Amino acid sequence: MPMPPQTLRFFRRGQVVTIDGVTPTRTLLEVLREDLHCTGTKEGCGEGDCGACTVVLGENNNGQLKYSAINSCIRLAHSVDGMAVWTAEDIASTNDVQHPAQEAMVQCHGSQCGFCTPGFVMSLFALYQNHGDQPITRADAQGALSGNLCRCTGYRPILEAAQTMQSLPPVVVNETEVLSNLKLLAHIPRGLEDDFTYKAPQSLPELLQLRARHPGAQLVAGCTDVGLWVTKMHKEFPSVLDVTRVAELRRVEQYPHHIAIGAAVTLTDAFAALVADRPQLKSFAHRFAGLPVRNSGTLGGNVANGSPIGDSMPLLIALGANVVLMRLHKGKIVHREMPLEALYTGYRKNVMAPDEVLAWIKVPKAVPQERCRVYKISKRFEDDISAVCLAINLHIENGVVRKASVGAGGVAATPVRARQTEAALTGQAWSVDTVIAAMTTLRQELSPISDMRASAAYRNTVLGNLLQRYWLESQGLQVVNLEQLTLEGEAA
Ligand SMILES: Cc1cc2nc3c(=O)[nH]c(=O)nc-3n(C[C@H](O)[C@H](O)[C@H](O)COP(=O)(O)OP(=O)(O)OC[C@H]3O[C@@H](n4cnc5c(N)ncnc54)[C@H](O)[C@@H]3O)c2cc1C
Ligand code: FES
Ligand code: FES
Structure with a gap:
């Protein structure tokens, strides 16, 4: 029997938005454009490539608001439940003063046809909000805009806009208000009940229990692979199990001889940890997709997906990384550990049992020789x-x-x-x-x-x-x- 779709809640424009009846495979872009009629966010490719659909998510990161530019076209709507969301329509002040990210685009002539512009503005907004007082360099601007394509303006004026923003009158985000609303939203349970179609457990035991009870649910992390199965192959999943809220799997842990990266750590954070230990990997890390994909996608998703052209696996194999798989057995968490290359048995096939998840990627630390x-x-x-x-x-x-x-x-x-x-x-x-x-x-x-x-x-x-x-x-x-x-x- 098909299960009822469930309610989605997020914080936007100073209030909690509540939308009932959101099916598990509905994308954030669909919800914004079709349910909320906010058509400022555009759809170009529908596959994470062009950046026209870029929006910014806000999360509570140890008491600080963390802003992440992501592609709304391939992000499942329920994955932003409990977060703050900004689109290009939300960042001007209440008395309609443009945000510096918008005003700089105007002053630097950063837009022609305008189709890509909302996406660029949102990548600039995230850069501005996360950057603090340090001047934005050309390289910072280039990195922040790496997931946005423009086919008519040319990039020089847009890069100049990025470096001009900080000199313009600020429009201040009320972060205290956002954080207190995120705290309130965090107390609303997220789909652990059996009749919920989108389950986002917050602890490892909950995840493993749900995995054992619902082996047919589609496991997802950042959805930068799975999202394309939805938008390009028109797949619909009756139920989805999301690993990205599991606190244990969002951690990067340092040990004397290795770094343990939780499977739900974003590619942005996972590469930051790898680059901190081996600085020579920096330019390779920047060449993995563009920033919005790295902000959503996880290292665990890349490894579990097992694409022969996936980029992290050759590196992790050369570094001698192991993977840790976990499942519940007679009510207890059991795990097995193996070299990363032993995970794969054939084209996109692996040794994981239906009740198992990839939990950790353990990467040996650099040694002098x-x-x-x-x-x-x-x-x-x-x-x-x-x-x-x-x-x-x-x-x-x-x-x-x-x-x-x-x-x-x-x-x-x-x-x-x-x-x-x-x-x-x-x-x-x-x-x-x-x-x-x-x-x-x-x-x-x-x-x-x-x-x-x-x-x-x-x-x-x-x-x-x-x-x-x-x-x-x-x-x-x-x-x-x-x-x-x-x-x-x-x-x-
Ligand atoms: C525009 C674009 C550019 C890209 N560029 C690159 C690139 O340069 N290099 C590259 O390698 N990839 C690239 N990708 C692919 C993709 O971003 C990566 O594979 C990413 O790491 C997938 O992670 P995810 O969290 O989004 O996984 P998802 O899409 O959520 O899941 C992928 C698969 O892994 C499974 N899975 C996820 N987490 C777990 C877990 N903990 N345990 C068991 N199974 C799990 C899911 O069930 C699914 O089968 C790109 C994608 C896009 C859209
Ligand atoms: S529409 Fe092109 S990245 Fe989303
Ligand atoms: S202004 Fe036309 S695509 Fe960028």
């Missing part, structure tokens, strides 16, 4: 999916490779560890001969296919070339590459 690099090859530099992703982590001591870990994506039905290449490197002198031999092994051991992103031959050639690049860089021969190019207007 390691040299870890990850290379993403895609048609577009930002906000694009990899054709090939190769992560190489060698421990080189006294000119000899003591340990080799190589993870690859885009070259098989699952993310893979290149074991033969690791064997060809381990124990060998770190020399050009070793590298040439390992390049041949790498090209032989992986058998990529041809698809719209690249031909098999291209992928195969690139694989070896990336290993060669790793070697050249290790010799101090820093070839010109995209990561080194400075942004227009920024001091070199």
Whole structure:
């Protein structure tokens, strides 16, 4: 029997918005445009790519309001239950003074046809609200706008708007009022009862109980993969189990030798933790989708989804990460831990039982003797999916490779560890001969296919070339590459 849709509540424009009868697969964009008739937020692609639908969510983060720009087109509406929501229609002052994010776009001529403009304004709003008093650099602006496409204005005036906002008269958000309303909303239970269609448990035991009781419910995290099954494949799920409110799974924990990242930690926060330990990963982290996708999507979702072209897995394999799966057994939480690559059994298939969830990703911390690099090859530099992703982590001591870990994506039905290449490197002198031999092994051991992103031959050639690049860089021969190019207007 179909279950009744349930009520959604969030805080917007100074009041709690209550909408009854919201089905579990209704998107936030649909609710805003169709139920609330707020058509200022636009739909462009409907798949998280263009940013026209960007809105900003507010959450209580240890007593501070945290603003996150997200794509409303692929975000399930119920996932924002209990949060604050701002659209481009909500940020001017009550006496209609434009927010600096809006006024700067006007003054810098940042809009032509205007279709993309509400999305840009909302990314700028989040940047402004989160930034504090530090001046916004060109790189800050570029990062904040990485999920917004404009087809007519050109980006220079919009980047200038980003750097102009802070000099304009402020429009102050009443954060005390927002936070106190978020506290009130937090006391309303979120769908643990059996007849609720969208369940968002707040603790791990609750999640595991619900997973065991409702194995047919669609498990979701940030919905940046699942959202497209809804908008592009028109899938409807009678019930949904959302992991993103589970307090335990939202934590990043530091241990002496590893970092444990909860499966519901957003990609933004997970990469921040990884980059804090290995600063060289910063440019790779910024190339994972655009900021609004990273603000919604989780590391656990990327790993569990198991796409062969997913970007975090090659890196996590090269770093020697383990995953921890959990379920309830006779009322007790039981877990099993395995190397990340052992999770996958075939194309988008994994070893997880129907009552199990991915709970933690455990990443060994950097050690002095390691040299870890990850290379993403895609048609577009930002906000694009990899054709090939190769992560190489060698421990080189006294000119000899003591340990080799190589993870690859885009070259098989699952993310893979290149074991033969690791064997060809381990124990060998770190020399050009070793590298040439390992390049041949790498090209032989992986058998990529041809698809719209690249031909098999291209992928195969690139694989070896990336290993060669790793070697050249290790010799101090820093070839010109995209990561080194400075942004227009920024001091070199
Ligand atoms: C515009 C755009 C750009 C993108 N760019 C990239 C990119 O550059 N690189 C890349 O790798 N990916 C990219 N993606 C894909 C996507 O963002 C990632 O795969 C993301 O990490 C998915 O996480 P999520 O939380 O949104 O997962 P969801 O979409 O919510 O879930 C994905 C799958 O994982 C399962 N799942 C989620 N959490 C758990 C859990 N705790 N336990 C068990 N199963 C779970 C779900 O059931 C579902 O099957 C992009 C997506 C979009 C829309
Ligand atoms: S409509 Fe294009 S990202 Fe949402
Ligand atoms: S102003 Fe037309 S798409 Fe940006």
